[in-house]
Amino acid sequence: MQPLPKELLIEASGGDIGAFEKIYRATSDYVYTIALKVTGNRADAEEVAQDVFLKVFRKLGKFRFESSFTTWLYRITVNNAINASRKSTRRRSGQVEFNDNIEVADGRDRTREAIEKEQNEARVRSMLETLNPDQRACIVLREIEGMRYEEIAEVLQVNLNTVRSRLRRARETLCSRAQQERSIQ
Amino acid sequence: MKCTEARELLASDFLDGELDKDARGEVVKHLDACDGCRRFEEAVRRAAVDPLRNAPRETAPPSLWLKVRLGIEHEQERGVRAALYRVWRSFHVPWTAYAAASATAAVIIAIAVLREPLTVPGSTRASLTDTEGLHEYIEEQFSILAYQDTNGTGNGANGNGADSVNFGTLLEEYLM
Ligand SMILES: [Zn+2]
Numbered sequence: 001m002q003p004l005p006k007e008l009l010i011e012a013s014g015g016d017i018g019a020f021e022k023i024y025r026a027t028s029d030y031v032y033t034i035a036l037k038v039t040g041n042r043a044d045a046e047e048v049a050q051d052v053f054l055k056v057f058r059k060l061g062k063f064r065f066e067s068s069f070t071t072w073l074y075r076i077t078v079n080n081a082i083n084a085s086r087k088s089t090r091r092r093s094g095q096v097e098f099n100d101n102i103e104v105a106d107g108r109d110r111t112r113e114a115i116e117k118e119q120n121e122a123r124v125r126s127m128l129e130t131l132n133p134d135q136r137a138c139i140v141l142r143e144i145e146g147m148r149y150e151e152i153a154e155v156l157q158v159n160l161n162t163v164r165s166r167l168r169r170a171r172e173t174l175c176s177r178a179q180q181e182r183s184i185q
Numbered sequence: 186m187k188c189t190e191a192r193e194l195l196a197s198d199f200l201d202g203e204l205d206k207d208a209r210g211e212v213v214k215h216l217d218a219c220d221g222c223r224r225f226e227e228a229v230r231r232a233a234v235d236p237l238r239n240a241p242r243e244t245a246p247p248s249l250w251l252k253v254r255l256g257i258e259h260e261q262e263r264g265v266r267a268a269l270y271r272v273w274r275s276f277h278v279p280w281t282a283y284a285a286a287s288a289t290a291a292v293i294i295a296i297a298v299l300r301e302p303l304t305v306p307g308s309t310r311a312s313l314t315d316t317e318g319l320h321e322y323i324e325e326q327f328s329i330l331a332y333q334d335t336n337g338t339g340n341g342a343n344g345n346g347a348d349s350v351n352f353g354t355l356l357e358e359y360l361m
Contacts, residue, residue, distance in 0.1 A: 017257065024250055032245035046249060053253040054260065117241070124240045127233075142201065143237035149203055168196045171233040178232035 001030045001070045001145075009069055013060040020057055027070075028053070030145070031077045037140045038081035040129055044088050048080045055080075067154075074155045078141070082133045130177050135170040142167060186215045188222055195226045200234065 004023060011019035031052050036045035055076055063072065128136050141147045141155060152163045191212055198204045199212045216223050 017254070020257075021250070021254075024253065028245040028249060029242055032249070033243040036243050037240075042246075046246060046252075049245060049249055050252050050256060054256045057253075057257050058260070120236065120240065123236055127236060139237065143234065144240060144242075149198075149201065164197050167201070168193065171196045171200075171229055174233035175228055178228070 001027055001074070004069055006065065009060065009063070009065075012057075013063060015061075020060075023056075024053060027073060031073065033144065034074070034077050034137075034140055035081045035084075037124075037128060037144060038078065038133065038136050039085045039088060040125060041088070044084050045081075048077070048084045052077050052080050071151070071154055074141070074145075075157070078137045078155060082137055085133045085136070127174055127177070130173055131170050135166050135173070138163060138166040139170045186211055188215075188219060191215045191219070191222050192225055195222065196229055200226075200229065 004026060008019050008022055012023055028049065032045060032049045035048035035052070036042060039045050039048060052073070056073060063069065128139070131139065137156065138152060141152045147155070149160050149163045153160050156163070194204065194208075194212050199209065204212065216226065
């Protein structure tokens with residue numbers, strides 16, 4: 001996520017909906033991606049993203065520019081996504097994503113590329129499903145957002161060693177899952 | 186460097202480019218000499234890193250902005266309504282306030298009525314509710330009576346002494 005101009009943030013904080021839409025356009029894909037990777041389904045991800053932007057609009061007036069806006073936005077997103085993930089029954093039932101897959105599979109003219117993309121998405125989703133929400137958030141910020149440990153620690157408000165150990169545990173879990181899969185095949 | 190130490194770093198700082206040049210050099214040296222750790226590093230990358238790092242960014246659904254905008258408008262409307270309600274509330278007096286005001290007024294009137302008989306017109310102290318004032322009033326009355334006894338209606342030794350005595354109202358003075 002690129003840093004946004006301070007003037008734009010100030011305009012939006014005064015209730016300017018046009019300025020706020022510009023912020024939304026610049027950040028919504030990042031917010032939605034994190035929400036989707038952490039919650040594991042599109043319905044929850046959309047709800048999370050909507051809540052995040054409403055919160056941002058509501059609280060922007062009180063934002064003091066002492067920390068970076070993007071760090072603040074990441075924090076709200078991750079916290080909301082973790083909470084939604086803990087509460088949601090959709091991930092556990094797998095219902096929503098199953099229906100999504102059927103919809104895609106019904107399409108006639110799917111290219112090889114599209115099929116591969118789908119398979120990769122399904123793989124990533126099932127990988128992340130094996131992790132707990134805290135590990136998931138940490139690994140998403142590292143691997144998908146490409147953040148350094150210090151940035152992750154700032155977003156999650158934990159210390160560097162917590163970031164380190166969450167990543168290590170998450171990777172251990174992913175490796176043993178891959179081993180199990182190989183032994184089944 | 187031991188294998189356990191190397192593997193800890195291989196699953197975190199080394200993999201994520203968080204090590205300084207010297208520490209990184211140490212791990213690379215270990216990898217050059219240890220087949221087991223090399224295989225471990227490959228396995229971690231394949232199973233836990235590459236699929237995630239290569240995952241494309243999602244695009245937010247087009248309907249999302251509409252929902253956010255509607256949410257904002259809804260909140261703004263609610264905010265206006267709440268502000269209007271606050272203004273209305275500031276002018277509105279609840280019945281309990283009326284009741285409290287009436288009760289207070291009744292108590293004040295009751296006190297005023299009860300205090301009235303003890304008020305002495307022309308006295309140096311308007312109120313005689315306190316005992317000190319009462320004593321003063323009684324002493325004053327006695328001293329008047331004593332003065333009357335000695336100078337006025339008493340033995341009549343000094344006829345003009347009666348002129349200086351205050352008998353109360355003008356009507357009383359006329360009748361006497
Ligand atoms: Zn080794």
